[in-house]
Amino acid sequence: MRVSVQQYSSFQVTALVALRVLIGWHFFYEGIAKLTNPYWTSAGYLAESQWWFSGLFYSLATNSSVLGVVDFLNSWGLVLIGLGLMLGCLTRAATIGGVVLLALYYIAAPPFAGYTYAMPAEGSYLVVNKVLIELSAMVVLLAFPTGTLFGLDRLIFWKRTPEHQALKQAHA
């Protein structure tokens, strides 16, 4: 089932676009903060990994050249996804990228019963943490796209916009 973007009410559009921009802002700043901090590395987070994939994440952290690539992809990934969501530019791809990245963060260090992490958390979490919630919010954005309503996707996917459809019908 696909909900057509024309069917959103103003309130729905406002809420969805606001959610998209806020998540975009968060990604964008996370990326910028990492790029501009010469000391930042994902090594600590990866080395703390638990659960099924801990071996994989740990091996990423222990190989300095691989770690360099991981840090690069992560920082720039965050920046580009953030830009995509805020600008509404290639929104679908950016949203999918964001879901993938958050899924990696989640499975690297899931807050399951019995797992403890040295990194202090700012709240209390059991199975569900803010990473999982942000991930779910991005799945919502994927289900209810808004890039062609508010965003550069209007220009990129001009032919798919309601405005273009309406123009076409008016001339028909």
Next chain:
Amino acid sequence: MSENNIKHGGESPDSEHWSRMSRRGLFKALFSIPIFGVFFYNYFKKKAADDVRREAVMSELRVSETGPAVIPEAISRPPSEHLRVGIIGFGGEGESLVRNAGFAHPDWVESATEAHREDRANKRLETYMNQEDLNISITAVCDVFDVRAERAMAASAVEVRPGGGGANPRAKRYRRYQDLLDSGDVDAVIIATPDHWHSRITIHAVNRGIHVYCEKCMTRTEQEAHDVRAAVKNSDVVFQLGHQNRQSESHIKAREIIEADILGPITLVEGTTNRNDPWGAWVWDIHEEGSPETIDWEQFQEPAPNKVPFSLERFFRWRCWYDYGTGLSGDLLSHEYDGVNQILKVGIPKSAVASGGIYYFKDGRDVPDVFQAVYEYPDRDLTVMYSATLANGAYRGLTFMGHDASMKVSGALSVTADRSSTRYEQKIDDGIIDTSRPMFTYRPGFKGIDAVTSATEQYFASRGLLFTYRGGRRVSAYHLLIKDWLDVIRDGGVPSCNIDVAFEEAITCHMATRAYLEGRRVEWDPVRRRIV
């Protein structure tokens, strides 16, 4: 915001070009531009505040943000002359030193390979193979236990070697150290015997013109320390004592921090050891093949003050008895003291008191398992304190306490301003310096000191969870210390843990040992150069 108010100018609706878009439509496409304005306004505001804070801290401290000015391995010289090295004492430490010199026992290679196969993150083998080829061969071996002598010979001819040089000829075993040193087969010797042998072997080697790398503690007694110092000072041999902290980047950086006088007047330094397992308390494995037939017991106890019948415990767990070593003094206080001496250049203290007891490991040992020593340096207005227990694992680290700031030195290094600092008072009041977290941390292998980091990263740094690399490689400080010794043998210079600091180490440790054993405050007489 519904899409029913569409303005169109009558152009062809089939045009795919979005220039046909309404003004309102264009606004919707570019709606987030002002949001970026808000973002970057806030971003630059935060960045400017961070930069001001960082620059204020850095200009105040006048210490470079980068790694230590002199990183030992940065002065890398190709190993020119081939050196023939002997090993005397191939227990745990001897085997580790020889491996870090490029000769692992084949069993070790196999177990490290297996460990890597099971767990790709296990880098023991990789670290070993990435060592620099030091252009040496192990030509001679001496150990009073047959099994260990055999192991040393096997290691000397190991096929899997850094640099892929291939196997060397098997080393020759000597039953007595004198024969090894007199053989003419060695240019340099690594001494990793129990402490009661150090001085005899060192002095004999020095008399033969053989360079010496000796494990800590340098000697078992004060007199031996004088004898070793005199012998080395009157010779051309290169003497290195085995304190690998001399090669640690965080220790070298800590010295720079002291030179920049960031801590203000330092009145107290606390070095600590906390261990909580039998191995850490020297309850080492007794080898199943150890027996009067395989161990030359009489030779082993030759320099010991008390001769006793053959004892496996005493042979394999020698650190538990004053006959062979000095317990916590020579084993672990020596490391902490040498770290303090490297960073503060304190030298020999004026006085020492010590206390402690055998409180947990009541297994027949005569050295304490809980031990504190307090040294006074009235000329420096400084107390250096050492505190150790072998029955608790809480990490306390090494802390330098100044009026203006405290410095903690471990794998990483952190400096935290003091709430009542005079020097930083203004900056603390202005909110530039936060006394609840380090002013900066330095993590070896990273890009430098860090005046502005998140709490999370500081947490990782303090836990030592971040890996240390040098030039993209994990390097062992043992390897660097051996390399430093060989470099000086070949090219001249002063080894980082030379005879002068080694002598200070030995005397300082012996002051604590004597204070403990004699139950009194002992002093160093700088004129007669004696502990009194």
